[in-house]
C-alpha cells in the first residue's frame with residue numbers, strides 16, 4: 001500500500017475541481033485495503049473510495065480523510081460451455097476492459113466503449129449507454145467489507161441493479177470496496193446496435209447495424225461519444241465534466257402528464273409536440289411510471305447548450321445540455337450553484353425534481 005499525503009483532487013477528477021485529499025492510499029488488493037482502513041482508524045479519519053474520479057465532484061475544501069484508490073489491473077478470461085467469463089480487477093480503466101473484449105471477439109460490452117473511470121466503479125451506478133448496461137452481463141463482484149475486513153462475493157441479486165443505481169450506490173459511503181468483477185460475455189465477433197444515431201454511424205461506415213463487427217461498433221460508439229463531448233480528451237472543449245450531471249427522472253404517470261401540460265401551457269411545447277418519455281419499472285403497488293429525458297426538461301425549462309452558469313467559469317456543455325462543464329479557474333461551489341439553478345428552474349417549470357448523478361466528495 002502506498003500512502004500519498006495531500007493528494008490534489010483536481011488532478012484526479014475529470015471535472016478538474018476540488019482541494020486535496022489528506023491521504024490517498026493506493027490499494028492493490030484486500031490486504032492493502034485493510035491496511036489503509038487501519039491507518040484511517042489509527043489517525044481518527046474517515047475513509048472513502050476514489051476510482052477514476054469521473055463521477056465525483058470533489059469539494060473545494062478537499063477531503064479530510066483517507067481515499068482508497070484501487071490499482072489492481074489484472075484480467076482473466078475463462079471459457080465456459082456457452083460463454084466466456086471475464087474477471088477484471090477494479091483498478092483497470094473500464095475502457096481497457098472493453099478494448100480487451102472487442103479484441104478477443106467477446107460481445108456484450110462494446111456499446112459501453114469510451115465510458116471513463118475504473119472497472120470497480122462500473123457496477124456502482126450500473127453504467128449504461130446506447131442500449132447496453134453493466135447489469136446485463138454482470139455475474140459477480142469480489143467485495144471487501146471495509147468495516148469487518150471480510151471478503152464477500154456479491155451476485156446480481158445482492159447488487160440489486162436499477163437504472164444508474166445499485167446496492168453499492170445506495171449503501172454506506174466507503175463500506176464496500178469492489179476488488180474485481182466477473183462478466184459473462186458471448187464469444188461472437190458481431191453485435192447489433194440499438195440506438196438510432198449509432199445505427200446511422202454504422203450505416204455511414206458501410207457496416208450492418210444488425211450484425212456489426214465489434215471493432216466497427218466500438219469505433220462508431222467512440223465517434224458518436226466524441227461528437228457529444230462524452231469522452232475525456234483534453235483536446236475536446238467541454239470535456240471537463242462528470243458526464244451526464246442529472247439522471248433521467250423516473251416518475252409516476254400523473255407527474256409526467258402534469259409536466260407535459262405545464263410546458264404546453266407555458267408555450268414551451270408546441271401544440272402538436274409530445275414530451276419524450278419511456279416506460280419505467282412500475283412501483284411496488286403496480287402503478288405505472290415513466291422515464292423522462294432530463295436533457296429535454298432542462299432545454300424546455302429555458303437552458304441552452306453552451307450557456308454560462310452564474311459564474312461563467314462553469315456552464316452547460318456546448319455539445320450536450322446534460323453535461324455541466326468546468327471551463328477553467330472555477331470551483332466546485334460554482335458548479336453546484338449552477339446545478340441548483342437548473343434544478344430549481346426545472347422544478348418550477350415542470351414540477352419534476354432532477355437528481356444529481358455524480359457524488360459529492362468532501
Ligand SMILES: Cc1cc2nc3c(=O)[nH]c(=O)nc-3n(C[C@H](O)[C@H](O)[C@H](O)COP(=O)(O)OP(=O)(O)OC[C@H]3O[C@@H](n4cnc5c(N)ncnc54)[C@H](O)[C@@H]3O)c2cc1C
Nearest residue numbers: 051052053054055056117118120121127128178230242243
Ligand atoms: C465524459 C464522461 C462521460 C460519461 N459517460 C457515461 C455513460 O455513458 N454512462 C454512464 O453510466 N456513466 C458515464 N459517465 C460517468 C462515469 O464515467 C461512470 O459512472 C464511471 O463508472 C465512474 O467511474 P470512476 O472510476 O471514475 O468512479 P469515481 O468517480 O471515482 O467514483 C464514483 C462512485 O463509485 C464508487 N467507487 C469507485 N470505485 C469503487 C470501487 N472499487 N468499489 C466500490 N465503490 C467504488 C465511489 O465511491 C463513488 O461513489 C461519464 C463520465 C464522463 C466524465
